[in-house]
Amino acid sequence: MTPRRGRFSAWRSTSNTADSGAERAEALNQARIYLPAGPMPLYLLAKSDRTVRAAKALIVAGEKIDQRDNEGLTALAHALQDGDLVAAKRLLMLGARADAPIGIDQMPVALLPVMEGKIEAVRMLRRYGVDYSKLRFRGTTAIDFAKQTGNSQLLDALGQKASAL
Secondary structure (H helix, E strand, O other): OOOHHHHHHHHHHOOOOOOOHHHHHHHHHHHHHHOOOOHHHHHHHOOOHHHHHHHHHHHHOOOOOOOOOOOOOOHHHHHHHHOOHHHHHHHHHOOOOOOOEEOOOOEEHHHHHHHHOOHHHHHHHHHOOOOOOOOEEOOEEHHHHHHHHOOHHHHHHOOOOHHHO
16 A cells, blocks of 8 residues: 555645646546545645645546535535635635535525525625625525525625615
8 A cells, every 4th residue: 555645745746847747647546546526525625725736636637616415515515614715715716606506405505604694704705706686596585585584794795785674
């Protein structure tokens, strides 16, 4: 078995421009062995500037950024559930869609922070282009959901005046 150190040195080689294409392909193959495909590895790789390069390489090699796991969650959904806004930003920059359907009900991922009352996540998603007035789930907008909760701070984060309650 390859020593642990050897496995991770292969990952580092994916960012060295002097490496051959064969070495990069071998590093990606090793990555797939130790980190099988799925949204959780993409989320974990998006947690730091150093490892996000590996996530980019996996995406270039054909991994789908919005693939779902057995629970129907994407990498972005995992980041938002964990409150990891730094990883969520990186995933968005890698091309994750905030309107990707998740879960059994196929709810848009950007509605997770609305449902959970995570105001900073809502603000961050708006900065990255999410228009909550147009995002719908079962015919209801995020603003309608926020009005039902009576949370004026959430309405403000969504771009609505608290007086809209």
